[in-house]
Amino acid sequence: MIIRDEDAMRAFGAQLAQKLSVGQLVTLSGPLGAGKTVLAKAIIAEFGFAGDVSSPTFAIIHEYDEPGMRLPVVHADLYRLDDPQELEELGLFDANDRVTLVEWPEQGGAALQSADIAIAIEPLPDGTRSITVEDKRKQI
Numbered sequence: 295m296i297i298r299d300e301d302a303m304r305a306f307g308a309q310l311a312q313k314l315s316v317g318q319l320v321t322l323s324g325p326l327g328a329g330k331t332v333l334a335k336a337i338i339a340e341f342g343f344a345g346d347v348s349s350p351t352f353a354i355i356h357e358y359d360e361p362g363m364r365l366p367v368v369h370a371d372l373y374r375l376d377d378p379q380e381l382e383e384l385g386l387f388d389a390n391d392r393v394t395l396v397e398w399p400e401q402g403g404a405a406l407q408s409a410d411i412a413i414a415i416e417p418l419p420d421g422t423r424s425i426t427v428e429d430k431r432k433q434i
């Protein structure tokens with residue numbers, strides 16, 4: 295699927311958010327600047343978070359849980375993660391009562407291979423993005 299611009303990416307995120315339910319893990323792959331954070335922000339906004347969504351690069355993990363949200367959402371960016379074992383300490387897998395969005399899942403080891411939905415974003419030379427969605431929930 296071709297995503298023409300940032301607005302189209304936000305619309306895609308809003309659509310995707312409506313199909314997500316509790317306990318699901320969504321991984322967002324693609325190079326720096328591909329649009330992973332733009333997509334994550336759109337998903338978090340659709341879940342009802344009204345505030346600013348910062349890039350969690352330095353915190354690695356940020357949880358959005360406010361009254362009025364359909365479900366809590368955890369947003370993680372593993373770009374600067376040194377060791378996948380740290381994810382246990384950081385509590386990424388602690389709760390099953392939320393949706394989990396992970397940028398740079400390749401940095402997170404085996405546990406991140408088993409996403410419910412794996413999204414790959416590929417920037418194309420004309421500035422658009424090609425998106426591949428692997429929905430593994432359908433195999434259940």
Ligand SMILES: Nc1ncnc2c1ncn2[C@@H]1O[C@H](COP(=O)(O)OP(=O)(O)O)[C@@H](O)[C@H]1O
Binds near residue numbers: 300324
């Ligand atoms: N089709 C598109 N989808 C998403 N972002 C786009 C698109 N076209 C241009 N952009 C720009 O690309 C950048 C993507 O940044 P970001 O989401 O932080 O990337 P990542 O998290 O993958 O490193 C933003 O500056 C955004 O405005």
Ligand SMILES: [Mg+2]
Binds near residue numbers: 330371
């Ligand atoms: Mg990012």
